[in-house]
Amino acid sequence: MKKLPAICPACQNQLNIKKLSCQKCSTEIEGLFELPPLARLSVEDQEFTLQFVKCSGSLKEMARLLKLSYPTVRNQLDKIIEQIKDVENQE
């Protein structure tokens, strides 16, 4: 399955969801749905967040897994927190 794009490739604006469908019974729901804050992050940041949760929120474990230093991983997390705060402030 394709990865969900969050930003419009044409104008760089935030994308919304217009149509949802059930793969089992083919029911389709149309409307205008906002992407949740985490889904608005870039694919890399979403993967980082997923990994962070899997590591029980341990930055040390993340640093070991990603072969990066502790402050580098913590800075990456701070960047994601800032992005989520920005999204929340826009709402």
Added chain:
Amino acid sequence: MVDDEIERGNQQKNALQQWLFNPFQFIAGGSALLIGLAITLITAYLGSLSNTHFDGVLDLHIGKAAPLWFFLTEVLIDWLCISVVLLIAGFIVSHSSFRIIDVFSTQALARAPYLFAAIAVMPKGFVRFAEYLASKAMQQAPTSTIQNSDALFFVLGTVVVILMLVWMVTLMYRAYSVSCNVKGGRAVGSFIAGLIIAEILSKTAIWQLAVRTGLL
């Protein structure tokens, strides 16, 4: 196939650049502290062999003979001064929380280029020529006669020292930026201010130490 090799080559080049100019992306904390302090103390030991004093955060001077403990204390004062000043700068400027050990460890590792500077000024020819220039500048009779190759050793050594100084300052800035999570103009401004303050503090502390222990 050729594209893959070019891509792999570019990745290796980037990784090497990262390790040379921003190793703190990969190493910080306890391991960086141990490696950084070990290199710093070896630098001081090598300096003691040619009477090279690291008498300030950025300083390297050929000077008087002194006991080994004095050379070791000089580099520790340099490291503590820059670390404490940049730690305070980080508390003021950074919006993130950060670990104190990362500031101290990355600043210790950032001093690694001076190991090569200490090696570059070790040849007797460099020391002789430096002493010759110093005696000329003070209008005193030269204490030793210089040889033909001494000027070459001096020029080469000076070039290496300048390059290592630039590399060290680059690493110090990267260490500060990564460990305190500060970027842009605020990072550059606070780093320059911190470097000047740390330089003054370290020079004063080392001078005081030399006076109080009767080495000056």
